[in-house]
Amino acid sequence: MTLQQRQEQENSRTHSVATHCPYCAFQCGMLLGGSPQQPWIEGDRRFQVNKGGLCLKGWTAPETLAHAERLRTPLKRQPDGRLLPVSWDEALESVVHFIQATQQRYGKEAVGVFGSGALTNEEAYLLGKFARLALNTSQIDYNGRFCMSSAAEAMNRAFGLDRGLPFPLEDLAQAEVILLVGSNIAETMPPLMQYLDRQQRAGGLLITVDPRQSLTARSGQRHLRLTPGSDAALANGLLHILIRDGLIDEEYITRRTNNFAAARAMAAAYWPERVERLTGVPEQDLTAVAHLLAQARSAIILTGRGAEQQRQGVTNVLAYINVALALGLVGKPGSGFGSLTGQGNGQGGREHGQKANQLPGYRRIDDPAARAYLAHVWGINAEELPGPGRSAYEMLSSLGTPNGVRCLFVMGSNLVVSAPSALHIEERLAALDSLIVCDFFLSETARLATIVLPVTQWAEEEGTLTNLEGRVIHRRRVFQPPAGVWDEISVLCELARRLGKGQYFPFRSAREVFEELRRASAGGLADYAGITYEKIDAHQGVFWPCPSLEHPGTPRLFSDGFPTADGRARFHVTHYQGPGEEPDQDYPxxxxxxxxxxxxxxxxxxxxxxxxxxxxxxxxxxxxxxxxxxxxxxxxxxxxxxxxxxxxxxxxxxxxxxxxxxxxxxxxxxxxxxxxxxxxxxxxxxxxxxxxxxxxxxxxxxxxxxx
The missing domain is CATH 2.40.40.20 (Barwin-like endoglucanases)
Structure with a gap:
């Protein structure tokens, strides 16, 4: 390295900005400097989550900022089928025309919105407001429906609240036993492995459940290689053994839970020999794991997409929650149940209104009190708010149909690759009257669009995200966006203005949006009212719920009770049903x-x-x-x-x-x-x-x- 190069690197260090990786929900802290053409990057050792560690994707993340394929001008589909550059004014006027023409011909619900778990909290909140207030449509959902929805529903039903990890990450390193179900952390979230490595160096035991002996499974001490789709049977088998062998925490069950009698009766049908036939896991292995969990002073059960992305995903997660409750793990330091959120803002993205059935703060859209409160914050009548819409796949399946969505607005999602039965979804997208896509590359979905709007990338925008443990963090802007590129907040506010609803979208910055988000979430389950950018910066993030400026935030949930009507967690009956398709002679x-x-x-x-x-x-x-x-x-x-x-x-x-x-x-x-x-x-x-x-x-x- 030459002297000049060393001086340039030192200058980049001096002028670097602390921000966060654009990828997974671990949300590693990083220091970023230099320029988009010659970025300088280092893991932020001061950020207590990743402690300086980055994965291969994180180290290379800045390479997309000045990429040759970066979109720098709006594109519009021409009569000959080509996507050609147009001005922002023409593009936005065209979007407004498509929206208004569609709604005049087919009704308000004929316009749909599809969001993303990659959006900041501010963008996700504003997208939900844009759909329901500027468009007056109920048809909004997001790609997080394909990620965390099963775990979210299960935790809401069992605990009264969904926060992927209801305890801080540090608890993982302290657990004597971890049961990791359907997650390959070593590849999908590598910096998280430092917590599991510390856990094992301290004598802890890692048990994995996965049809594959993944890199993560090979790093643990025990691996249960179950038949795909048999998670509920396996978890019910564990519960059966715990009850049979007198290993449950009866005092905890009596004091802190409901409905155990029904779960006990259900578990009686999952004797070990039957579970071995259903799951392929030997009886002796199942028994050994049940005893290891029960004998541990502290234990954590974690689920990932392997157990959740199934037709019986909610049942699977509830079955593992039953095991955690039976052992009295939930709410104790170093113990509990959690689900590993996947997308960068998969946690915050599902809290503030871009789901079909949800309003900001985890409020339900069919709750009259929630509707009245949000209407007050937005300055409208509650009757003006649409009701629940279709879920993601159901909305996508309706595209172009007589009673479905005819104009779709997509922000931050590549549906043609990420949706199930993707060829069918591609056909439905082609049947639309118009497709508007906000992206920074011409993705497979953007290639099909009527209008493409070029938007900022992660290092060019400011906002907050919420990582997998419920820690709200601050994404700082490092670079100015290229000329011709707008941020999503500006896009939504300008479209709202052109649609005649500009008075409800006066925002000039992410901070201004966050101030309204704080008010909109106040009193909800995901209460951000006491969180500010300054507080986040001072404490390296703030855990929600945080209901007031004086409140320190809540790293660990459920220590004293559950946010349910009676303050108790709930067991569920979780009978195994099998996957939607089983192998046969034609597809073996x-x-x-x-x-x-x-x-x-x-x-x-x-x-x-x-x-x-x-x-x-x-x-x-x-x-x-x-x-x-x-x-x-x-x-x-x-x-x-x-x-x-x-x-x-x-x-x-x-x-x-x-x-x-x-x-x-x-x-x-x-x-x-x-x-x-x-x-x-x-x-x-x-x-x-x-x-x-x-x-x-x-x-x-x-x-x-x-x-």
Whole structure:
């Protein structure tokens, strides 16, 4: 390194800004400086969550800021089908025209809004307000419906409140036993592994539940390789053994819970021999794990998408919550139940109004008192607020239909890759009268748009996010956006003005939006009233609920009670129902999807970063050696993977880390490599979560790829 280079690096250090990674819900702190063309990045050792650690995606995140494919001007679909640059004025006028023409012809509900767990709290709040006040439509949901909805519904039903981790991350390092279900932290959230490493160095035990022996499973001491989709049976089996062997905390159950008698009666049907047949987990392993959990001085049960992205996702999570309650874990330091939020603002994004059935502060949209309160904050009559809308997949399935959405406004989501049965969704998007997409790249979804609006990236905007433990953090602006690029708050406020509702959207900054969010959430379950930017900065984040400026925030929930009508948690009957599709003669294998280390979500960002794309240029189909031999497949072969909905091509990766009856494919690629084209859109009846994790599939060697 030359003297000049060293001086430039030191200057970047001196003038760097403390902000946060744009990717997962761990929300690592980082120091960012330099310029978008030559960024300088370092992990923020002062931020107590990641303590300076970053994963490969975090280290390379700034490379998207000055990317050659960055959108810098609005685009409009021309009569000849091309997307060509237009001015902002023309683009916004066109958006307003499409909205008004659609609503005049088909009614208010014919315009829909689709948001994202990547938006800041301010953007998510404002998007919900824009839909319900500026558009007067109930048709709003977001891609977090495909992520945390099952866990959220389960925790609300059991505890009266959903906060992914109702305890601080530090509790993980203190737990004597951790049962980690359906999550590969080592690849999806690598800096979190430092807590599990500390836990194990202190003598703690990590037990994983996963059809794959993932990198995380290999780092633990015990691994239960269950049949895909059998989580409820496994959890019920654990509860059966705990009751049978007298290992439950009867004093806690009596004092702090309800409905245990019904759960006990249900668990009687899940004797270990039956559970072994349903799950493939040997009886002795199930018994050993139940005893390890019960004998530990402190224990934590965590679920991830593996258990939650199923047709019975809510049931699965409630079944594991039953185990945690039976052991008296919830509300104790170093113990409890939690769910690992995935998207960057997956927690805050589901709290403040961009869900179909929700108002800010986790208020329900069908609650008259909640409607009256929010109407007062917004200065309107409660009767003007729409009611509940369709959930994400149901709204997307309605696109272009006579009684469905005809004009869709998308902010921060790549539906063509991330939605289940994605070919069907692509067909529905094509049936729209108009599609408006806000993005910074021409994603697979933006390529289909009528209007594309170029918006800011993470390092070019200010706002707050809420990480997986409920800590509200401050994303600081580091760089000014490129000329011609607007931030989402400006886009929404200007559209509202042109729609005649500008008086309700006077915001000039994220801070001004946050001040209204504080008032709108006050008194709700997710109460941010006592949180300010200054308080966040002073304390490296503030845990909600925080109802007043004097309140310190709430790192640990449920210590003294639950926010339910009687202050008690509730057991549930959680009978195993099986996945929506079982393997048969035509489709003899299970297919499961997930994430890998090098890419994130739909891959719209990470596939544009050379280092990450070089490491993982295409999706690989993981298959067991025995299964590969049966199907005449070898390492690196090009194969055709098919389900009842669609097919995809992929190369074979042979590994003993997967069950013989299961295939695994990451979902970060689009077009013909999009595995979500194959997944089953069957929905959980409560959360409306699609069944991404389990469907029936077949595989064959592809001898003629062109065909």
């Amino acid at each position: 294998l299970y297919l499961s999807t997930g994430r890998i280390l090098t890419h994130y979500q739909s891959g719209s960002q990470t596939r544009r970063i050379g280092q990450l794309q070089a490491l993982s240029p295409e999706p690989l189909i993981e298959i067991h050696p025995t299964t590969a031999r049966v199907h005449g497949l070898q390492e690196g072969d090009l194969a055709l993977l098919s389900t009842r909905r669609a097919s995809m091509q992929g190369r074979i990766k042979i590994t003993e880390a997967i069950r013989e009856d299961t295939l695994f494919v990451p979902f970060h690629w689009g077009d013909t490599q999009a595995v979500n084209r194959l997944t089953n859109p069957a929905l959980d009846p409560i959360s409306r979560m699609p069944e991404f994790k389990v469907c029936a599939a077949r595989i064959e060697r592809l001898t003629n790829p062109d065909a």
